[in-house]
Amino acid sequence: xxxxxxxxxxxxxxxxxxxxxxxxxxxxxxxxxxxxxxxxxxxxxxxxxxxxxxxxxxxxxxxxxxxxxxxxxxxxxxxxxxxxxxxxxxxxxxxxxxxxxxxxxxxxxxxxxxxxxxxxxxxxxxxxxxxxxxxxxxxxxxxxxxxxxxxxxxxxxxxxxxxxxxxxxxxxxxxxxxxxxxxxxxxxxxxxxxxxxxxxxxx
Amino acid sequence: xxxxxxxxxxxxxxxxxxxxxxxxxxxxxxxxxxxxxxxxxxxxxxxxxxxxxxxxxxxxxxxxxxxxxxxxxxxxxxxxxxxx
Numbered sequence: 132x133x134x135x136x137x138x139x140x141x142x143x144x145x146x147x148x149x150x151x152x153x154x155x156x157x158x159x160x161x162x163x164x165x166x167x168x169x170x171x172x173x174x175x176x177x178x179x180x181x182x183x184x185x186x187x188x189x190x191x192x193x194x195x196x197x198x199x200x201x202x203x204x205x206x207x208x209x210x211x212x213x214x215x216x217x218x219x220x221x222x223x224x225x226x227x228x229x230x231x232x233x234x235x236x237x238x239x240x241x242x243x244x245x246x247x248x249x250x251x252x253x254x255x256x257x258x259x260x261x262x263x264x265x266x267x268x269x270x271x272x273x274x275x276x277x278x279x280x281x282x283x284x285x286x287x288x289x290x291x292x293x294x295x296x297x298x299x300x301x302x303x304x305x306x307x308x309x310x311x312x313x314x315x316x317x318x319x320x321x322x323x324x325x326x327x328x329x330x331x332x333x334x
Numbered sequence: 335x336x337x338x339x340x341x342x343x344x345x346x347x348x349x350x351x352x353x354x355x356x357x358x359x360x361x362x363x364x365x366x367x368x369x370x371x372x373x374x375x376x377x378x379x380x381x382x383x384x385x386x387x388x389x390x391x392x393x394x395x396x397x398x399x400x401x402x403x404x405x406x407x408x409x410x411x412x413x414x415x416x417x418x
Contacts, residue, residue, distance in 0.1 A: 203367075
């Protein structure tokens with residue numbers, strides 16, 4: 132069974148924002164909501180600048196699921212964390228719980244009233260009939276149901292952003308690190324998916 | 335101490351100390367999804383595009399869908415695309 136994960140290679144990300152644009156376009160995400168964004172550390176410092184593409188990481192033990200007061204989150208069989216917008220009350224607890232700042236809230240009226248939470252779906256839609264108009268309107272395109280991967284990862288020009296089954300993309304990354312001989316650190320993986328199993332550990 | 339005073343003192347103490355109890359604040363493991371059921375990704379017919387590009391999965395075929403996704407993932411490895 133595949134366990135869908137994202138992996139961002141900070142050695143390769145060139146801050147082109149292609150992933151952001153692909154996500155916006157594919158899912159027709161409204162103005163003011165950014166399911167994916169590129170964060171640059173040490174901006175302008177020669178040799179120390181690193182960029183990372185950040186969105187919902189679909190955590191193994193997702194804190195958003197633990198804090199939601201209306202239990203609108205669920206995890207699919209392939210490890211994607213999704214939510215039911217018909218249940219969401221826009222309280223914002225998930226935003227405070229998320230270590231990646233993934234949950235987004237569209238402004239839904241005057242006085243800063245918040246709408247229902249919106250976040251990256253790993254291009255897997257939501258709890259509406261797959262590939263239906265209702266699903267697209269609420270959650271965006273369901274590419275997984277079309278046998279495709281998230282648009283952000285597939286559109287990444289330098290293949291800094293990898294998306295898919297954790298084992299497969301880890302193998303791709305491992306080969307890459309072996310070839311270039313540096314940059315083995317994977318940003319956010321420890322936070323999202325827990326520490327890597329120790330070498331030689333039993334069970 | 336008179337019995338009435340003692341009873342009042344005990345009741346008062348129980349009332350005041352009730353706030354000192356520690357209740358479980360974490361609902362981990364007890365959460366259940368309350369929303370609509372979602373369909374599985376592989377419970378869909380592949381699009382004509384996918385079929386025309388060598389896809390071999392059919393509705394309900396989980397293994398076939400996973401194979402299709404795996405093929406797609408491997409295209410992210412440019413070392414395999416351009417040769418070693």
